[in-house]
Amino acid sequence: MTASMTGFAAHSLTLDHASVGIDLRSVNQRFLELHFRLADEFRSLEPQLRDLINRRLARGKVECRISLNLLPAATLDNGLNPAILERLSHWQADVLQRLPNSAPLSVNEILRWPGAVQTATLSQDALNEATLEGMQAALDELIESRQREGGKLKRHILDRLDAAEAQVAGLQPLLPALAAAQRDKLAERLRDALGETGHERLAQEVALAAQKADVDEELSRLATHFAEVRRVLDQTGAIGKRLDFLMQELHREANTLGSKSVALETSRISLELKVLIEQMREQVQNIE
Template structure:
């Protein structure tokens, strides 16, 4: 399946000590960039959480936010972090030495300091399983949202692909028509100027003109690239980078068609090609 890099999922889980909520959101990015926002009690879980996300995600800027709300009536045995307290007192004295007017930390300040009080029941060892199970469940829903969005992107791209094929089909018969019109005008001008328009001279002029407006190779390459885009979309998987490359190739051929144009209709079709390709390129930027 084609997956979008844009996704969102949030899930909550009740545990004996409180409520866990995990939120995943992502936007497009060239590489995989995961940012974590975790409570202090869960900091040690970050490597394991990152490893799990890496197994299912390959591209995108991902924000992982975990919140924990303890139950107010939960009577948990508390531990006092004496090492952190000593460090706070050292810093407090250092600030007081530098700034005589600075206020000292109060008991309330110290007790509210992150990490100064911890609970045996809230250790990362005990909570690890619940948190990782919640992450896996949220990741499954998150991946599903990206796949659903990717399916919409694929259908939109296939529709624009159909329009591009229609435009290239309209281009093919215009070149012989342009050559026929040029030959008629050339013969008429030579006759008006009373210049001998022998077949060889006309043939040489036609060959020169045809070489300038010939877009058969460009149309052939356009068709090849369109076939490859369709194949890549239908094959699925992580196709974003390949599709982005193909958009560049399509745009290059459309530009060449426009630069060779000596006909208003060909120029118009060339512009429409480039508009559609740019629309596709913008959508491809969101594909993983």
């Protein structure tokens, strides 16, 4: 499926004592550019997270945020820590012996001492494993989001492509009459300038002008490029760069068509083609 480089995914997972939030955002970028904003517990995972994204995405600027929130159950009273209490008691006795006038520790101070109240602990290995699995799920959501957006872009491009092909198809049957009118107009001007004695020169000039104004080759290349755009849009994977190149080629042919124009109708169609091609090009910039 055609995929956009723009997408968003938000995935969360709940463990025994914590919840993990994973947010992925992607926007247009010529290449794949990754940015991470990770809670301290996940810093060591960045190389693995980077590898996961590299394997799933080809282009786009991607921002990955992973947060960790302890659940209320993790901070409930799980009893006092005997080792900490023993250490505090020893330290307090030593201080009071050296400084008899010192105030003893209050119950509130003891309870606030780091580690004095035992809380639930998280296994870092289990946390890492769950986070990597959650990242895969978040990437699935991001890719689905980019594909939905890509489907809209494809429809937009195909609509403009249909209109461009209709313009070319409408011009084809007009070419013989436009060329004949141009030859007659040029021949009349040359006869006025050369008189009746310049028949050979007249024929040469008319033939040369007709050759310069011939747009069959440009119309043929436009048709070829139109067909290639359709073919590429039906492919999977990263197709944006190929489409961008084709838009450049289409614009070049439309410009040449305009420069060779010998009639108002040809100039109008050249301008209309350039407008449609530019509209397609703007959407192509969003495609992976």
